[in-house]
Amino acid sequence: MRKYYEFIVESLIFISGIASILFVLLIFIFLLKEGLMLFKDLGVFDFLLGTHWYPISEPPRLGILSLILGSLWVTAGATVISVPLGIACAIYIGEIAPGWLKEILKAGVELLAAIPSIVLGFIGLVTLVPLVKKLFGISTGLTAFSGSLMLAFMAMPTIVSIMEDALNTVPKSYREGSIAMGATQWQTIRRIVLPSASSGIIAAIMLGIGRVIGETMAVMMITGNAAIIPHSFFQPVRTMTATIAAEMGETVQGSQHYSALFAIGIVLFTITFMINLTADLSLHGKKAR
Amino acid sequence: MRRVIYFLHFFLLLFLLFQFQAFAKETNSIQIKGSDTMVNLGQAWAESFMEQNPNALIAVTGGGSGTGITALINGSCDIAQSSRDMSPKEYKLAKSKNLDVKEMTVGIDAIAMVVNPDNPVEELTLDQLSDIFTGKITNWKEVSGKDEAILVLSRERNSGTHVYVLEDVVRKGKKEGPEEFAASVLMMPSSQALEQEVSSSKAAIGYFGLGYLTSKVKALRVLNPNTNTYVAPSVETATNETYPLSRPLHFYLPRQPEGIVKQFVDFVFSDKGQLIVLETNFVPLKKEQVQVQPKS
Numbered sequence: 001m002r003k004y005y006e007f008i009v010e011s012l013i014f015i016s017g018i019a020s021i022l023f024v025l026l027i028f029i030f031l032l033k034e035g036l037m038l039f040k041d042l043g044v045f046d047f048l049l050g051t052h053w054y055p056i057s058e059p060p061r062l063g064i065l066s067l068i069l070g071s072l073w074v075t076a077g078a079t080v081i082s083v084p085l086g087i088a089c090a091i092y093i094g095e096i097a098p099g100w101l102k103e104i105l106k107a108g109v110e111l112l113a114a115i116p117s118i119v120l121g122f123i124g125l126v127t128l129v130p131l132v133k134k135l136f137g138i139s140t141g142l143t144a145f146s147g148s149l150m151l152a153f154m155a156m157p158t159i160v161s162i163m164e165d166a167l168n169t170v171p172k173s174y175r176e177g178s179i180a181m182g183a184t185q186w187q188t189i190r191r192i193v194l195p196s197a198s199s200g201i202i203a204a205i206m207l208g209i210g211r212v213i214g215e216t217m218a219v220m221m222i223t224g225n226a227a228i229i230p231h232s233f234f235q236p237v238r239t240m241t242a243t244i245a246a247e248m249g250e251t252v253q254g255s256q257h258y259s260a261l262f263a264i265g266i267v268l269f270t271i272t273f274m275i276n277l278t279a280d281l282s283l284h285g286k287k288a289r
Numbered sequence: 290m291r292r293v294i295y296f297l298h299f300f301l302l303l304f305l306l307f308q309f310q311a312f313a314k315e316t317n318s319i320q321i322k323g324s325d326t327m328v329n330l331g332q333a334w335a336e337s338f339m340e341q342n343p344n345a346l347i348a349v350t351g352g353g354s355g356t357g358i359t360a361l362i363n364g365s366c367d368i369a370q371s372s373r374d375m376s377p378k379e380y381k382l383a384k385s386k387n388l389d390v391k392e393m394t395v396g397i398d399a400i401a402m403v404v405n406p407d408n409p410v411e412e413l414t415l416d417q418l419s420d421i422f423t424g425k426i427t428n429w430k431e432v433s434g435k436d437e438a439i440l441v442l443s444r445e446r447n448s449g450t451h452v453y454v455l456e457d458v459v460r461k462g463k464k465e466g467p468e469e470f471a472a473s474v475l476m477m478p479s480s481q482a483l484e485q486e487v488s489s490s491k492a493a494i495g496y497f498g499l500g501y502l503t504s505k506v507k508a509l510r511v512l513n514p515n516t517n518t519y520v521a522p523s524v525e526t527a528t529n530e531t532y533p534l535s536r537p538l539h540f541y542l543p544r545q546p547e548g549i550v551k552q553f554v555d556f557v558f559s560d561k562g563q564l565i566v567l568e569t570n571f572v573p574l575k576k577e578q579v580q581v582q583p584k585s
Contacts, residue, residue, distance in 0.1 A: 052472070053472075054469050055446065056446055056452070056455075057469060058465055066472070129486075139437075139438060140440050140486065140490055224475040224476070225445070225475060225477070226472065226473050226474055226475045227472050236475050238476070246445040246446065246447055246476065246478060247445070247447055249355055252359070252378055252382060
């Protein structure tokens with residue numbers, strides 16, 4: 001009986017273990033199956049580099065260059081804001097803050113991670129958007145900049161907590177050695193701790209970027225969603241994620257518009273896959289050394 | 290071993306729960322999905338109906354007319370609310386799933402063209418509106434306003450209101466016409482978000498159903514081409530058809546209604562149901578009911 005029981009538990013655990021890989025594979029196959037149909041009558045480059053997105057017209061015009069650029073602008077902005085802040089925050093929590101403050105700050109960062117993105121989006125819509133409009137004297141606050149600022153808040157917790165873990169893995173003896181050589185605390189952090197945790201820091205940044213580029217609700221609410229090629233941060237942009245979310249409900253299954261949305265999904269998947277791969281490689285690169 | 294037995298019990302319980310749910314669904318629950326414009330209206334009907342019939346369970350959700358019709362075709366709702374006509378494509382798809390779709394007009398909506406209250410512009414023609422949305426007119430001074438770039442707002446493409454404005458304003462009634470919303474037009478995910486933006490931006494113009502009109506925005510008068518007069522959107526002008534931008538609101542049902550669904554539909558067409566239409570700032574079907582004044 002016990003052997004029988006053991007076998008069941010073992011196989012259950014095995015199935016759970018490979019389930020995630022299986023799901024990713026199935027999702028990818030499904031994306032490919034639905035998305036690649038589009039390229040039967042539309043060239044890949046017409047799709048990727050086309051500048052007009054009019055999916056519900058007859059005939060539809062399906063060029064997603066403005067959407068890709070929209071996503072990239074918002075992501076780049078969020079990265080520029082959240083990375084320095086996140087790194088500084090992690091250094092303070094991991095290296096400088098006294099024990100009790102450290103716990104409070106860590107709890108705070110985790111709480112920030114737990115706020116649903118739609119709540120952040122809503123808060124952004126009623127507080128940040130009018131503020132951005134007033135501050136910069138532009139006709140609308142629904143811009144790439146507002147989106148970047150809001151998404152930076154969402155990427156921060158990811159960056160801080162993963163980077164803090166990375167700092168923790170630096171052996172204490174490194175720091176003690178450095179201080180013993182007469183280095184100040186700042187010199188120790190800059191020359192000893194940060195370089196030895198560098199791969200973890202890169203992974204933290206990459207995962208933060210991955211979070212930002214896949215974010216949907218908040219950007220849909222505050223970036224204005226105009227499908228134009230952006231020339232500045234203070235312009236409305238339309239991201240790939242918001243496009244899928246806003247239009248999926250309307251499409252007829254199997255139509256060109258439907259496959260086009262899945263094809264956008266493939267583009268997004270490819271981008272996030274590459275980001276995660278970079279993060280993974282930099283983490284494993286360290287272990288190999 | 291005991292654990293396994295617990296597990297089995299647990300699954301049995303879950304199974305029973307599901308059975309119970311399925312049972313409940315069959316008898317007295319109605320799933321209503323579709324037009325965001327009609328969500329508040331559907332909710333008001335549902336609440337009033339459930340007061341009279343405490344056993345009934347009605348869930349009303351939005352997502353856009355297209356979302357509702359898609360759900361109807363996929364069999365995941367009992368009534369689809371739609372602020373646009375079902376397309377021939379969608380009828381064909383429904384037929385392929387053996388659905389005999391019934392269309393019912395349950396009320397009328399007027400689309401208000403709204404600007405910021407500080408904007409001196411009071412009235413526009415349909416041609417001017419079309420030019421603004423297609424990006425031919427980009428400054429308010431071209432329509433006798435201030436010298437200020439126009440910030441054009443629209444609803445997202447999953448909205449029935451978007452499709453209506455695209456066909457009847459941007460393309461001036463030619464459904465397949467070549468005109469498009471300019472690429473620089475901002476697509477707002479909800480009527481509330483659009484209202485919020487118009488109320489805070491002096492240069493903005495946008496549109497939504499009469500039901501969303503508040504004192505924080507100003508509705509423009511639109512030229513009626515037949516009478517050559519400018520008409521403000523209201524329940525009266527939509528009912529007597531002098532306001533040029535009004536449209537029917539539909540229910541789509543997958544088959545002839547029966548049981549609880551039929552009761553609900555009958556309620557919607559009753560005097561009380563049509564009074565609710567008026568109270569939520571839409572236009573009821575029967576003209577004599579306009580005499581009844583709304584509560585608020």
